[in-house]
Amino acid sequence: MYSYEYPRPSVTVDIVVYGYDGGKQLKLLLIRRGSDPFKGHWALPGGFVDMEEDLEAAALRELEEETGVKDLFVEQLFTFGKPGRDPRGRVISVAYFSLVNLQDHPAVAASDADKAEWFSIDELPELAFDHADIINIANSRLAAKVRYQPIGFELLPEEFTLGQLQQLYETVLNVKDGFNKRNFRTRILRTGILEEVGRQQNVAHRPAVLYKFNQKTYEDLAKQRDSGVLRRALDFEI
Amino acid sequence: MYSYEYPRPSVTVDIVVYGYDGGKQLKLLLIRRGSDPFKGHWALPGGFVDMEEDLEAAALRELEEETGVKDLFVEQLFTFGKPGRDPRGRVISVAYFSLVNLQDHPAVAASDADKAEWFSIDELPELAFDHADIINIANSRLAAKVRYQPIGFELLPEEFTLGQLQQLYETVLNVKDGFNKRNFRTRILRTGILEEVGRQQNVAHRPAVLYKFNQKTYEDLAKQRDSGVLRRALDFEI
DNA sequence: ACAAAAGTGTTCCTCGTACACCCATGT
DNA sequence: ACATGGGTGTACGAGGAACACTTTTGT
Structure with a gap:
């Protein structure tokens, strides 16, 4: 007591x-x-x-x-x-x-x-x-x-395709028409936080490049007083 | 007890x-x-x-x-x-x-x-x-x-000049060289959240326009899934 | 006349947006 | 051959960055 x-x-x-x-x-x-x-x-x-x-x-x-x-x-x-x-x-x-x-x-x-x-x-x-x-x-x-941190780090498996990453963003942001593929790719890849690690196997279409997040690059970007690069990449208009 | x-x-x-x-x-x-x-x-x-x-x-x-x-x-x-x-x-x-x-x-x-x-x-x-x-x-x-909400609403008196607003941002963001005046004005005014309410009196220089925040315009902007306008206006590179 | 701060015109260039197209693989 | 998703080229325009300039007031 x-x-x-x-x-x-x-x-x-x-x-x-x-x-x-x-x-x-x-x-x-x-x-x-x-x-x-x-x-x-x-x-x-x-x-x-x-x-x-x-x-x-x-x-x-x-x-x-x-x-x-x-x-x-x-x-x-x-x-x-x-x-x-x-x-x-x-x-x-x-x-x-x-x-x-x-x-x-x-x-x-x-x-x-x-x-x-x-x-x-x-x-x-x-x-x-x-x-x-x-x-x-x-x-x-x-x-x-979602708008200022790469949530893919946490929600996706270690290796993933850009298509999966885009699908994730569309799901989380709840958009129905989807983003423009071209622009999504450009923005994400420009940041450099993704690192190429291989290719898909055994898929009934052109195999996609597999990526993983580069934690270090991300931290560097985040540290330099969010260099804008990250924000521009993640902050989708919807 | x-x-x-x-x-x-x-x-x-x-x-x-x-x-x-x-x-x-x-x-x-x-x-x-x-x-x-x-x-x-x-x-x-x-x-x-x-x-x-x-x-x-x-x-x-x-x-x-x-x-x-x-x-x-x-x-x-x-x-x-x-x-x-x-x-x-x-x-x-x-x-x-x-x-x-x-x-x-x-x-x-x-x-x-x-x-x-x-x-x-x-x-x-x-x-x-x-x-x-x-x-x-x-x-x-x-x-x-600071980067996504107009803190001036709370930190400044009812009426203020663009110079004061800029001084506030420079203080809060701790920049020493100051932002470019031209660009600061354009960005803030473009949003339309400021409303002209008069002019300074008795100052030893060209009197500045006094503004106040238009709460309603702000809320409209904020509501429409942050239209980007606000973010672009407030999100200063430093 | 001068100091001081307000306010404007304009140029360059990056990046966001949109659209059309080509590529590699399994069935 | 064709369906399927992956991936690219390019053109237009809005907006950010930078610089030099004019305007209005009190002293």
Whole structure:
């Protein structure tokens, strides 16, 4: 038992993980809650922060415990603290945000949770707590992030074609007619952050060049006070 | 007395307020702590969140109690929660961020705090807790925000000249040679977010046109999936 | 008359946009 | 041969960068 002179809120973390599998839809990782409140409802992975644990560590721990997904980069998204957002009392939740490719983070072991699953981003079930709000904020953050950081680093497999990269951007930015192929290629390649690593095999069309991201070139570009090159390359008019 | 089955962290808010007075330096609002820990040290305004109080409301309340500054817009910055960041135990702090013009938020009444004062941004005293880290993050956020939002709305008085606006950008972006006047004017005026409202009086040179921001035009531009116009106008190469 | 800051004309050139076309592979 | 996606050539125009210039005020 712990007692305090003043009442204290509880602190939790929740984590929004986006996954991409090459298709026309981003996916989102949800769990089915195994206990009350909202037992049986879908929700974001997350849980209470331990007393000696950093917030980001708590997010990664809860994610692994509930979904088996691990080895990923997260960034802080927003902290939700409105009184009444949790029926258990005053609960303040620090939300995190992450991008992964589905190949490397596929199946989903459930343990703490009842069940974990990837959902297409516009076929989400009803969600517990204010998790729908959290996801809305995460979507805005993603839309903003796309414009100044090469999200392909995180969402695509190690090697990929320019076609796949373009498909990813069209998916994330939700454009229907697609970008002009010519211009997409020119802009991306001009930056130099892509490195040629081979060619496709066994495809029923002209095999595409495979690329990977050159982390170092990217960091150099980003460092020099965003040289404009990067921004011009990523910041698509839609 | 309040008791819980599990231990809980405390939750505080801290707020980083930038002020501008037309000069070559941004200012930052600090208080001198009136009690331990760090009694007598300078720190960001802030304090404990009440149980029935929204986080943003807590930030505004503490700010007014400690500095007298009120009527301002804040946005959430980041949540700091590393164990050990506060000698009183586990304290998680949600930091907020704000921009004001010094004319409208001038003198600074101290009440809860020992004293409150505006400091030039690169002549800051030694700070309590991890507040220097918080300010570093805030500076990065400001540098990023400048590039896609017209910060003049918040940092300048109601009416201002293009020269003042340019001086502000040069200050915030920390450029020494200054932008090319011609190009600055063209870019800003092209957007149409500025509205002519008069002329300077009694100045020892050709009087400048006074402008104010047209909030509505700005919102229209921002809404249409940032039409590029805004970005091109604000996103200066440096 | 001069200092000081406001404000303008114009040139060069990069980059974004659009459209039409050719290329390599499996079936 | 043909379907399929990969990949290229090129022309037009808007906008960024740079420079030199004129204008209006108070002292």
